[in-house]
Amino acid sequence: MTWPSSATLLAPLAPWFDGNRRELPWRAADLDAAHPDPYAVLVSELMLQQTQVATVLPYFTRWMDRWPTVEALAAASDEEVHKAWEGLGYYRRARLLHAGAKRIAGEGWPSDLAGLRGIPGLGDYTAAALAAQAFQQPEAALDGNAFRVLARLLGLEGDPRPRARELRDWLRPALAALGPSRLTQALMELGATVCAPLPRCGGCPVADRCAALRLEATGRIPPARPRAQPATSEFWLAAVEAEDRWLLAEPAGQGLLAGLWRWPSTPLPETGADAAAEPIGTYAAAELSAWPSWTQVYTHRRERVHPLRIRLQEGFDAPAGFAWTDPGRLGELPMGRRDSRLRELLPQPGAAPLLPVPLGLLLGGLRRGGSPSP
Ligand code: SF4
Known part of the structure; x- marks a missing residue:
């Protein structure tokens, strides 16, 4: 099956996000320009991995007060960094953020996705999220929320993750047309607040074009991932x-x-x-x-x-x-x-x-x- 144009399908997300976005301290006011502080985006992305926004907010504020620049963080000791992260869990993120800050303080910000991918702590998703939100590059950041939204919109049966490359290529024209930072955040926001695992389709700005809703398949798309009993x-x-x-x-x-x-x-x-x-x-x-x-x-x-x-x-x-x-x-x-x-x-x-x-x-x-x- 041929997928519809991403720029057309996702077009309603741009005005929806502009009117409904939550004000978060790491979000830029102007979504059409490069972010004034890429370091804030980097810190927020690392903190938000595996951790909810409400938990991250006070940590982010304290962190940025204490280390307002990548150079300040690079000069901190390991013990100070671990102490400031205490309570957030998954401490590997703190170590990688610290290592990433040292790399950027020494070499500057990379200019493309491949360079960002080389910074400690930045995987495919985080590097693309940074490229789009901090530098307005049309790179598709696919996390669990984005996979869920796109699988439902396109009516993809089965696990959408193996189709990541296809989905990234498909998303690129929409990112270019609607704004990389705006669309990236709109997809994140839709997945977090509307197209959640139990979707609230009544308040969805793209409900009129959603394949899963049309097929009454929102309960099985995407399929639940089996979890091993810990x-x-x-x-x-x-x-x-x-x-x-x-x-x-x-x-x-x-x-x-x-x-x-x-x-x-x-x-x-x-x-x-x-x-x-x-x-x-x-x-x-x-x-x-x-x-x-x-x-x-x-x-x-x-x-x-x-x-x-x-x-x-x-x-x-x-x-x-x-x-x-x-x-x-x-x-x-x-x-x-x-x-x-x-x-x-x-x-x-x-x-x-x-x-x-x-x-x-x-x-x-x-x-x-x-x-x-x-
Ligand atoms: S209509 Fe429902 S399932 Fe489809 S994208 Fe919107 S919230 Fe998700």
């Missing part, structure tokens, strides 16, 4: 305290938790397993208290976290990869959501643990230089 792991997360200092795992250089400080942890032993690798008597002087458990949900896994405080009468030499940390510095250290949640619990009184705590496993492992589980 695996759950369960463990103790321990704030170990001795001589008025806290024992923490230092940030790893790479991996999901790079740049983040962590509390020691150990998996909950299997039922019936010997919980303590060393006799519990070794740690008889330890004071234990626990707080209510919680479930931490990530994209591909869940963690059942049992938070614990262990106060020791005497410290021991921090094993490799760990450091004893003064309480005054504790609040300044960047931590992921799970570990910062335990840090926030510290001023609150705990209670006696309901589950048996494998102190031998946890502290014995630390004394022998064991590393915490993820």
Whole structure:
């Protein structure tokens, strides 16, 4: 089947967006000119990956106040960047944004899509979103929202993602005719507010030309993507305290938790397993208290976290990869959501643990230089 002209099909989106757009701090007022601050678009695009607009707004404002230019961000330390990102999750984005800022501060902004694609953190979608919104280049940014809108408008059966190249080529004339920045944002806005997974077709500016609506197929186009049930792991997360200092795992250089400080942890032993690798008597002087458990949900896994405080009468030499940390510095250290949640619990009184705590496993492992589980 031949698709209709993109410029004609999508034409109503331009006036609709001009009249309905949400005012967001990274959006330029003039959608017909190059964006006055491409760096603001870059920051917003990285923050908005996997995170909703309402959550991003205060982070974006604080970030731009603190680092208003790409050069300012390039000069920041890794620890400052991780601390400012704390709570947004997916910290890899912060590291890539920082690396991207260093690249741009040194070499300037690339002039085309291929150059943008070479900046750390910019995949096909983000590079095209930046090209269109910051530089008015007719590059098609296809994220989940855009795929859904286009699949419905064109009546595409099956998963539209393998047709990305075809869709990009098809969109280009519309981007050129209606304005790259305007149309890119209009598609994003329509997907976020009207053509959502449960579409509100009554308020849609392109309802009169939508194939899925005509075919009464909005429920099956695009098909839902099967989601694997995330695996759950369960463990103790321990704030170990001795001589008025806290024992923490230092940030790893790479991996999901790079740049983040962590509390020691150990998996909950299997039922019936010997919980303590060393006799519990070794740690008889330890004071234990626990707080209510919680479930931490990530994209591909869940963690059942049992938070614990262990106060020791005497410290021991921090094993490799760990450091004893003064309480005054504790609040300044960047931590992921799970570990910062335990840090926030510290001023609150705990209670006696309901589950048996494998102190031998946890502290014995630390004394022998064991590393915490993820
Ligand atoms: S008519 Fe409905 S399904 Fe079609 S594009 Fe508009 S909101 Fe989406």
